[in-house]
Amino acid sequence: MSAILQARELVSGYGDVRILHAVDLSVAEGGITAVLGSNGAGKTTLFRTLAGLLAAGAGHIEFCGSPIETLPSHVRVERGVVLVPEGRLVFPDMSVEENLRIGSVNARARSKCSKTLSTVYDLFPRLDERRSQAAGTLSGGEQQMLALGRGLMALPKVLLLDEPTLGLAPTMAKQIFEIIPNLVELGLSILIAEQDVHRTLQCAQFGYVLENGKVAVSGTGPELMQTPAVSEAFLGH
């Protein structure tokens, strides 16, 4: 499989503080790629840099073969690189429906907004029930659903999922992991950071382990499962 999104020697951080040190990583087209790492390893930083919320200090990001590291975030979304951020980042005073609608602000998705909206409501009936509730008053899990739904509204080609099941009850988490392969079937490629390593590595074709802002190990799901560092840190063995 070819890479749809690729980071080469990617460096990033906050102000003078460097967090990512030359990260190499690629997201397979039509596949699921996982990023693992303990607290503070730099996963969120990586995702934000890929999405253009943080400027890359050095290195390259390629999407479909063309460099995107200098493009502003909205152009990346327009092309199909969409982030579902950690900590949800919903628009608290806007209604659920407005949150979703604004998700398809990019030109590609705008015309199909209504259609995508009903798909998202089908996926998350709870959001349908709460269409007009202010997003800020949703429960933690509901906000997570909203963030996911909003990401889908942008009609992504690559979906960057930063801890998508954080705060979701087991039923919902399970559903998410059922949805993800469906999305791939629809033609999406996915990069996912998730603490539920078992399930993640079960569905991911390939994974990277970040440590202190560097890729420490990489390999296929089963390979990683067997790596001692991984099983110790993430599988709780």
Add this chain to the structure above:
Amino acid sequence: MDILFSPQLLFSALVLGALYALIALGLNLVYGTMRLLNIAHGDLVMIGAYAAFWLFTLTGISPLIGLPVIAVLTAGVGVALYSVLFRGQLEGTQSVAQLEANSLLLFFGISVVLQNVMALAFTASPRAYRHLDDVYHVAGVAMTGNRVATLLIAVLVLAGVVIFLKSTIYGLAVTALIQSRDAAKVVGINVSQVQVGSFALGFGVAGIAGALISMAEQISPFMGFPFTIAAFVVIILGGLGNIAGGIIAGVLLGFIEIYAVALTSATYRSILLYGIFVGVLLIRPQGLFGKTRGG
């Protein structure tokens, strides 16, 4: 008491209200969307007024015809200010409080510069010109031509902007941007485009308001401040960033002003105006039409 039902009062209230709404609309687009405390807003109104004055006195062209030019002029000032000063502020400043404080200072500076440059160029003496000042009588209401024109154009512009914001996703993008810049970027809003658009639209509308005002009132380099205040009162009353709420609040303010005087005495005009403003906020801390997050 029959004074209350006088159509004359209604006309005045509408004219005044429409003007307030128009001026506030421009401020709402800048303060409401970017939290830039634009206390130079009234000075843009002033620039629009001077542009209309000179246009008319030098060329005899009606400000009504010149409106697009004037709007483009003040919008241009907005775009220039955004590009030179505010883009960086908006990108670089972390907290809203810091942004608000710094923008207050910036706009304070800009306001001082604009006023004094105009005073230096054209002196502080008040100026006025005569245009469309014939009085028409319609259904017992006496209306000066320029006030009718003011009302009509204000309503047109207000309606135009509201329809634009409601019918395009731009309006929602503006609201989204108010609430979270980061999230706005995440969903793919072209943040700088929305911002520059808000500046252009907000300042352009201010210019139009100034041109309209210049037809009926004296103008001077320091005329802006009361309009700034009125605009702030209106957008806060209407709920910050709530465009429609601001328009309703503007009209409301016009009515309060006219009818408060009619019902009580002119002496209490300002007390009532600010009293109602303060009172409303104490009862509804988020303004009349502002949204709150419960709980």
Add this chain to the structure above:
Amino acid sequence: MKEITRNWPFLGCLLVLAGAGIATPHLFGAYWTLVALNLAMWIALTQSWTLFSGMTGYISLGHVVFYGIGAYVVVATFKTVPLWISVPMGGVVAALFALIVALPVLRVRGPYFVILTFGVAELVKFIILNIETGLGKSSRLLFGAPGAQTLLYVMICLAIAASGLTLFAKVSRFGRGLTAIREDETAAETVGIPVARYKVIAFAASAAIPGMVGGLMALRSTYFEVLQVFNPIVSFTIVTMAIIGGSGDARGPLFGAAFMVGLSELLWANAPRLYMILLGLFLVGFVVFAPSGLVGLLARRGRETSA
């Protein structure tokens, strides 16, 4: 106490300034006495503002109301109540006023609060204007007020008191509470900070000294007219100085006020025609080049030289 002594550079600065102020009338004459009075006044006002707005993040754009109330108390009781009573009384009335309006007003937050405070100041202005009109006293003259030197000395005391208050607030438990309120009010409540009470106390405390300052300045001006005294520009200037100083503690206002007074002293005398334009340009430039204020600028310098 340890916290206070740790601030010795600041205290030293304050003492030097106070000393210079006290010496001014004798060394430099009447004009500079007025400049010193001006400086002391702005320090007192800006410090008081910082005590509340700087620490809690509730930006008050209406602090002139306290100044005005204090002035009005002194003016209204002029020649009937001795000044050593009426000036402090101005402070007390201003603080009482703050206390009364605080609870409802402080429910309002963020930009709403900014404009609300402005509105309250205007409301009080017009109420007092109406009272004065009703009394047939649209303007008042105060003949026989104390001279500039006396006023200066009292003002210096107020400036020191205000600085001390802000310094104390910063290093005390009270100040920690206010800072937490600025950061996140709900979280502050959750860790046990009596948010409403703290805000009210800080608000009233930040009103008292401006009340007295207003009283003194009414005496200084010898002429009282409501619109002059409740001029919103006073509020704007306070905020400007505080931001220019930059920092939530007592250093900012001192730097900010001294800097702005110095700068405008320099400009208005040397470039009267362009004075305001230059001042405006300066403000703009300042924000662009020193967005975190003078204190921020100095801190950065310090870091760079030590690095």
Add this chain to the structure above:
Amino acid sequence: AEPVRIGYSIAKTGLFSQAAPSQITAYELWASQVNAAGGLDVAGEQRPVELVWYDDESDPAKAAQIYEKLISDDGVDLLLAPWGTPHHLNVAGVVESHGFPMVGNTAASVAIREVQPGNIWFPTSAIPDKIGTELAALAKSANVTSVAIIANVLPFAQENLQFLVPALEAQGIEVKVNESYPPDISDMTALLTRIKSSGVDGVIALSYPADSFLYMGQAKELGIDQPFQFLLVGPTIAAFQGAFGEVANGIVTLGHWSPHQAAWPKGKAFFDAYVEANGMAPDYLDSALAYMSCEILQQAVAVAGLDRDKLREAISSSTFDTINGPVRFEGVENVVTPTAFLQLQGGDMHLVWPAEAATSQYQPR
């Protein structure tokens, strides 16, 4: 010869900045005229004049500070006055403490009489108590039987109101409407509707410039057609006539100077020179007063030189020949110039009251 430095403060910014230019332009005109004529006659010696000014930001306390600086720091030779009553009163203390004489101009309040005489003089005759009596007399002679008064709450208007109401009553004129309004009023419809329905034959608006404009525009719209209409401050500003033209015809206003008064030949010359220099007519009140104060100073310096004591003496005791006719002071007050009123007639401003100074007959609107 070394220039004579003359200092003053002006409100270039702030509340009064709109009003100040009419004063400054008069100062500047005077200075350029003096210099063009070879300089100021300082007790026989011709010296050029140089104006030194600072912006007082409309703050009276700042004005006092500026005069302090002018006197002790800049060491100016002479002083001209700032704009407005509060500024004059604040500055009075400063000039008094230095014994520095200053001829005032744009201050008009009964309070000026409380100022210690000797260092400051007020050439104006537009003092509210006199205005009240005279205005009531004018109204009476114009056959006004009842009036509506609307008054700005600012001091000058309110002070006038205090004296006007009893004066009107004394003349047997009924006050049917008496309302005050705040300075930031932005629409007068309700107020004027009330006046319209009150059936009075005179309207007296104790207004400031901005509200004079407002009044005029809305009075026209509503068809306020009372034969006698008085506006306190505003109609003398050139822009007022520009804004309303013939519509404002018949409006009566405050002012004691007119270029049309043949008895004051200097007046016409001043008017022409002013129009030439500034492209618009002078303010009949403020510009004229400002120019008068310069003339007074000039004539006093001619005899007394720059010595402050001699100057004080000269100003206190001489009679001056000004654009407004002769001026002489008793105490701080000008006791010659009568309190007078102007009326807009066919695009011109004419003195219509009192009879001895009138340049034209009062004409009902």
Add this chain to the structure above:
Amino acid sequence: MSLLIADGIGKSFGGLRALAGVSFAVDEGEIVGLMGANGAGKTTLFSIIAGHQRASEGAIRFKGASISGLRPDQVCRLGIARTFQIVRPFAGLSARDNVETALLFGGAQQSASAKVSDRAMEILEEVGLVDQWQKPAGAMTLSGRKRLEVARALGTAPELLLLDEVMAGLTPAEVAEMLETLRSVKRGYNLTIVIIEHVVRALVELSDRIIVLHHGELIAEGAPADIAKDKSVRAVYFGEEDA
């Protein structure tokens, strides 16, 4: 003896019934797990106990006295501390200052002194943040901020600790650490804990008893092992159709 008693708590938001007639008791020294699907009303229940929201009906009693209607800061000083699911640290303050603030104002009511700093460092040590004490809370990772929530809650010297999803986003190894931390602080401080968690394994391991909310109603209560087997719970919470 029951430390906390919830008696018929109900809460409506407009037409939405977030809680209905929820009653339960928490004994001193217990660890009670609170379980329930998203939107079941768990956080709302915490908010009501801590005084951030007012119950539409019912009453809360703490140590025998009603605390309904008290403000959050009063509740805090009585000895109840909560964490926020959607974290709200004092973003501009360092980790240590965050905790110091809690020490100064919470139940401990310490006065400002050097001791406070030491104490704050101890607490940071306990939650594993000691090496980040200087970092502004806004610059910490999400899981770091969750720990900081715990540290700050501990700083108020509570008797009852309400933890809302503090383990979300932790790796399994970190979860294990956190469990250890919680056990040790519970012992060290003599705490009673009510904990919301979707990481079921952790909840089962830690809790003495589990309460299950569903659509705002209490549907099950019992020992962890029993709850894990409860059919209705399995159906609504784990989404097992074959229940």
